[in-house]
Amino acid sequence: MPVISSNKPYRVGRSKTGLGLFATKPIKKGTKIIRYFGPMLDCRKKKDDDVENKYLFQINGRWTIDGSVRKNTARYINHACRPNAESDVNSRKRTVFIRAIKNIAPGEEINYDYGTEYFKEYLKPIGCKCAACEKKRAKQRAEARAEKAKEKLKAQKKAAKSKPTKAKSTKALKTAKSVKASKAGTKAGSSKATRASSRRTAEYARSASSGARPGPQVESTARESHGTVLRSDGIRA
Numbered sequence: 001m002p003v004i005s006s007n008k009p010y011r012v013g014r015s016k017t018g019l020g021l022f023a024t025k026p027i028k029k030g031t032k033i034i035r036y037f038g039p040m041l042d043c044r045k046k047k048d049d050d051v052e053n054k055y056l057f058q059i060n061g062r063w064t065i066d067g068s069v070r071k072n073t074a075r076y077i078n079h080a081c082r083p084n085a086e087s088d089v090n091s092r093k094r095t096v097f098i099r100a101i102k103n104i105a106p107g108e109e110i111n112y113d114y115g116t117e118y119f120k121e122y123l124k125p126i127g128c129k130c131a132a133c134e135k136k137r138a139k140q141r142a143e144a145r146a147e148k149a150k151e152k153l154k155a156q157k158k159a160a161k162s163k164p165t166k167a168k169s170t171k172a173l174k175t176a177k178s179v180k181a182s183k184a185g186t187k188a189g190s191s192k193a194t195r196a197s198s199r200r201t202a203e204y205a206r207s208a209s210s211g212a213r214p215g216p217q218v219e220s221t222a223r224e225s226h227g228t229v230l231r232s233d234g235i236r237a
């Protein structure tokens with residue numbers, strides 16, 4: 001005889017976290033779907049109290065169901081923070097039934113909330129993989145992405161704001177250059193430029209001969225590099 005007979009409204013199937021229990025027929029809200037069962041453990045007995053596995057279902061201060069047995073198909077039901085079923089515990093009879101708290105459609109995974117203790121011990125450390133938690137994480141990721149995009153846009157806007165000045169200065173420089181070039185085109189301008197350049201050469205030659213040349217050169221290099229640092233700072237800010 002198969003463990004899961006076909007007249008049951010569920011089957012074991014692959015879920016995101018391994019195996020799970022899935023509805024094969026519409027299950028009405030309030031329906032007892034399956035019993036969670038197994039050997040009864042008495043915590044007053046040391047042997048029972050020492051049993052440890054992920055399928056222990058505590059009924060009350062004394063009794064716990066060891067649901068790790070193969071026959072207990074309900075052990076395949078996964079936890080969900082926003083479940084479509086719940087565990088209905090009868091403490092006096094020491095029975096547990098999983099009952100639908102929503103109408104469940106065929107194909108839908110059946111799940112119930114395992115409770116705070118289980119969540120803290122087993123799920124929180126690895127991150128709960130239930131649909132609600134996955135959705136929450138996806139939302140958080142989307143929000144983080146949006147925030148990042150916003151920051152990027154802000155930085156781009158800031159860069160764009162400082163760019164026009166730079167472009168302007170480049171343009172001004174170009175204009176000055178072209179003016180110079182056009183001036184150079186004229187005879188007077190050309191001779192002026194030649195004179196200026198020759199003067200500078202003479203100056204350098206003079207300082208070189210006096211041994212003072214390295215001085216100004218070093219100074220100008222230092223100034224230039226300082227300017228570069230400042231400029232890159234400006235870009236970074």
Ligand SMILES: [Zn+2]
Pocket residue numbers: 080081082128129130131132133134
């Ligand atoms: Zn969850």
